[in-house]
Amino acid sequence: MQDNQDVTKKEQYNLNKLQKRLRRNVGEAIADFNMIEEGDRIMVCLSGGKDSYTMLEILRNLQQSAPVNFTLIAVNLDQKQPGFPEHILPEYLDTIGVEYKIVEENTYAIVKDKIPEGKTTCSLCSRLRRGILYRTATEIGATKIALGHHRDDILQTLFLNMFYGGKLKGMPPKLMSDDGKHIVIRPLAYCREKDIERFSTAKAFPIIPCNLCGSQPNLQRQVIADMLRDWDKRYPGRIETMFRAMQDVVPSHLCDTELFDFKGIHHGSEVIDGGDLAFDRQEIPLTPVGWEEDSESKSQRLDILEVK
Structure with a gap:
């Protein structure tokens, strides 16, 4: 009995330590790039994956002690993938008391219609999703759009551009959106994926897999990630x-x-x-x-x- 209590105490200690590190990483990124300002309404894009769950949890935690006041609204895009468990996110968000909006758009049918069988779907899917999220941000009056990309995603993008695009270009922690109307932020920019994985497991988030692209193991991004x-x-x-x-x-x-x-x-120029x-x-x-x-x-x- 005592052994089980000791294990539980150790697990809780490790979880607290991990959460503090993630909170510190997110806080530093927010400060370095001035991601969140007084009165911001942050649209937290929640996919149902480990990264976006972690982002929402850490932002909620920071909200309690941040030097500026800001609000959060979680937004999920239901792309109408067959078998998508549409009840999971609303139930979870109701439980933790977070304001949310579920946007229903059948992008799955569009992707399946436009992309030949066997070809990667990510490019078209992400473009469609991005446009819908921008529109939603305007509708709900969001001042910032928060995405769950982490440090490893940023490095993967750097290598993808070098290996396949011939550019030294990564994924910025803060940028102006494609339509020039919104500011996109990535609060997890300084966070390690392995920390996010451990945190997600410890918190037992109700993970929803992406069935649309989950069967494409040879994606270039996956090769870089490996x-x-x-x-x-x-x-x-x-x-x-x-x-x-x-x-x-x-x-x-x-x-x-x-x-x-x-x-x-x-000749005569300074040494740089x-x-x-x-x-x-x-x-x-x-x-x-x-x-x-x-x-x-x-x-x-x-x-x-x-x-x-």
């Missing part, structure tokens, strides 16, 4: 360092003539950002500079070593 997940296991700290690199861009050491005036460099020093370390560090392994990651790594 690559990053493998790197995270084999080279701890690499993910953190790559994301930090996105926050410390050196235009003078890239190749974009629109960002830096290479033509303007002449170390001149020809790029990464001239004689020895590559075994762990990324400035990275410290947290206790949970270390414990998981040691467990893996014990199994081996």
Whole structure:
């Protein structure tokens, strides 16, 4: 009996610690990008997945102590996928007392009609969904649209653009919407996906899978996600360092003539950002500079070593 109580106390302690980290990450992102301002009405896009549930929960938590006043309204788009459990989200939101709106649009039929069998549906589906969400934001008077993309999503987008699009472009934590009328924010921008997964499991959110694209295992984004997940296991700290690199861009050491005036460099010009020093370390560090392994990651790594 005592052992069970100790396990429960430990689980609760770990959950509280995890929630504090997620709250801190979200708070830092909001502050760094000025995501939420006094009087904002935040439309929280709730898909029924782990990311959007976590975003809503952390924003609700921050709402209680934030230095500015803001309101939340959860919005779910029911795309009329066959078998979609439409009762789950309303029941959950009623239970926690959050204002919400369910938007019903049969985008599933449009996607199935326009996209040949076997082809990826994400591009058309996301465009349709985006337009509907923008329209809904206007209808409900939302000043910000909150999406549940996290740090790993941002890195995946960076590599997708590099590998397949030929651009050094990621997914910004804050931007103007496609129609030029709304501000889109990503409060989970600093959060790790593995933290969100653990938090979602511990909170037992009623997850709703996306059956429309869930059967497309060879999506380019999934390939990139698997690559990053493998790197995270084999080279701890690499993910953190790559994301930090996105926050410390050196235009003078890239190749974009629109960002830096290479033509303007002449004899007598000043040395900029170390001149020809790029990464001239004689020895590559075994762990990324400035990275410290947290206790949970270390414990998981040691467990893996014990199994081996």
